[in-house]
Amino acid sequence: MVLSPVIGKLLHKRVVLASASPRRREILSQAGLRFEVVPSRFKEKLDKAAFPTPYAYAIETAKQKALEVASRMHQKDLRAPDVVIGADTIVTIGGLILEKPADKQDAYRMLSRLNGKEHSVFTGVAIIHCCSEDGQLDMDVCEFHEETMVKFSELSEDLLWEYIDSGEPMDKAGGYGIQALGGMLVECVRGDFLNVVGFPLNHFCKKLVELYCPPRREDVQRVKHESIPAVDTFEIASDAAQGDEGCGPSRAGVDGHSGQAPAGPQGPDTNGLVENPPPFPSDLLDLIDGFKASKALFTACKLKVFDVLKEEGPLKAVDVARKINASVCGTGRLLDVCVALGLLEKTDTGYGNTRLASRHLASEGACSLHGFVAYHDEHAWTVFTDLESAVRQGPQAAAGRPEEDPSQSRDRRLRFMRAMHGLTQLTARQVATAFDLSRFTSACDLGGCTGALARELAREYPRLKVTVFDLPEVIEHVSSFHPEGWQPERLHFVPGDFFKDDLPDAQLYVLSRILHDWADDRVHELLSRVSRSCKPGGGLLVVETALDERRAARASLPAALNALVRAQGRERSLAEYRSLLGQHGFRDVQVAQAGDRLDVVLGTRASSSAP
Ligand SMILES: O=c1[nH]cc([C@@H]2O[C@H](COP(=O)(O)OP(=O)(O)OP(=O)(O)O)[C@@H](O)[C@H]2O)c(=O)[nH]1
Secondary structure, eight states: OOOSHHHHTTTTSOEEEOOOOHHHHHHHHHTTOOOEEOOOOOOOOOOGGGSSSHHHHHHHHHHHHHHHHHHHHHHHHSOOOSEEEEEEEEEEETTEEEOSOSSHHHHHHHHHHHTTSEEEEEEEEEEEEEEEETTEEEEEEEEEEEEEEEEEOOOOHHHHHHHHHTTGGGGSGGGOOTTTGGGGGEEEEESOHHHHHTOOHHHHHHHHHHHHOOOOHHHHHHHHHTTOOOOOOHHHHHHHHHHOTTOOOOHHHHTTOTTOOOOOOOOBOTTSOBOOOOOOOHHHHHHHHHHHHHHHHHHHHHTTHHHHHHHHOSBOHHHHHHHHTOOHHHHHHHHHHHHHTTSEEEETTEEEEOHHHHHHTSSSSTTOOHHHHHHIIIIIHHHHTTHHHHHHHOTHHHHHSOOOOTTSSHHHHHHHHHHHHHHHHHHHHHHHTSSOOTTOSEEEEETOTTSHHHHHHHHHOTTOEEEEEEOHHHHTTGGGGSOTTOOOSSEEEEEOOTTTSOOOOOSEEEEESOGGGSOHHHHHHHHHHHHHHSOTTOEEEEEEOOOOTTSOHHHHHHHHHHHHHSSSOOOOOHHHHHHHHHHTTEEEEEEEEETTTEEEEEEEEOSSSOO
16 A cells, blocks of 8 residues: 555656665655665765765765666666666764764764764755656756754763674664664654654655645645745645646656646647747746745744744634734734745644744744844844845945944844844854864853853863853843853853953854954954964854855855845955954864854964964
């Protein structure tokens, strides 16, 4: 029996799994897929440093594995299979990519690195649709990745060696198999378990829905007019499977344009030939509607919809309306839009948060971005209405406005602090582990605000004492951001202005999301102050979202636009940050990525006194 209708779409096709992994074979056959196994001969030796993110590396490896099998099979009997699936699983921690261990010592190195910590497991997947015509092989590649967070318990050396001696680690990414003995090492898992084992089945099925059962044209148009983006659920596949016999491998889907409507009614042209209308511009319509989606999210956050549903959901629209003190009709529409945006789920019992919403959009919690959303709603939204003049006149248009100073009023300051706190908490661990900082015993986070990064640094490096140095009016509020029962043992808050006051002594100085706020002259002033305070051998850690051609244009887009609408300051490229550190006496400048959007630059203060 095939449970997922979308897997059924592949039953009449020749499907090949380009993998030697017994786990992938098992996951896919248990899902009801029928396929042959042809292990890939692609050597997994791509240059990791050439990829902007670890998952881009995993995706490319998966793609190369599948492409190798497709072309080999085509060459052999001039008939490629219909579909080839490739996958690659990697583990990442502190900017390092771990694959299968080379030997026992290597397994030990990997497992001790993971010991007691949380790491990410990425599986990149490539689905290749092949078409052989006149001896030519034509291939369409659809690719995606899935991330799962896994936390290891604190494990003794003896236990690690016992596990290594079991032989289990050797053919597993990161040196452990979560589905077997390795499960004993794991304290918790956040995300898709099967992704860790080697194949993200859930995401794969969703991709198949996009490829084989895009929403029907009427649905797309209705959705567009109501400004609700299409949502990828298995239900779409079920509906299509029941109501649309022709729901097949649409070219639109295979070409990777997910959610694109199939070609519309076709009329004969003057030669009696059928002419295809131009492709439906779904992506463009999504783009046009994008601001409405943002505003719906901002509004639901402001009205505390996600808090109410986190505490009491699932609830009917009428009950949510009562609790947020809003109209039933307006609330119902907002809730439906949130469902379409993938933020809420709707069942017979009412509306409930998705995991994403409970984790990031409710106002409390270690991963809450509620403050960050509020800041965008109340501040960025207004500032960005000036984009046209900023583009016409350049950043001086923003300079003409009264200075946006987050410390102007208590409310605005607190709002800004909440935004920074949420964002920093979310990325602090990745920043703290981007480099091995264990050689430092003292650090000073300049402009460290609520201490979210400082706390993570102290947690990650047990010998490290961290000072947060920020304006007195900021320091005055930090206690309200401390987690309950929190004792600031190795963490100190010192009030001061990094442009005016002496900087606290430290071996490592941290400037996280600070430099982009300042124009070049101020950046030089600040860096020369840091350079003077930093002793030879000390370090400077700069954290920014760099304008960087390596990163997909889309990810650095907000940074590029921010630079236009801000009165002062500008985003800079990695080359510029490297050069700035060099100009101020920092050598051995290294760069690492912290997650998708942040770059971390570490320089060591050279011994010569003149920078
Ligand atoms: O918890 C677990 N983590 C990982 C695995 C297995 O690890 C390997 C990952 O290696 P890779 O993606 O390169 O795949 P290969 O086994 O080399 O097969 P290919 O022919 O596809 O390259 C993978 O087998 C996971 O299943 C695990 O079992 N548990």
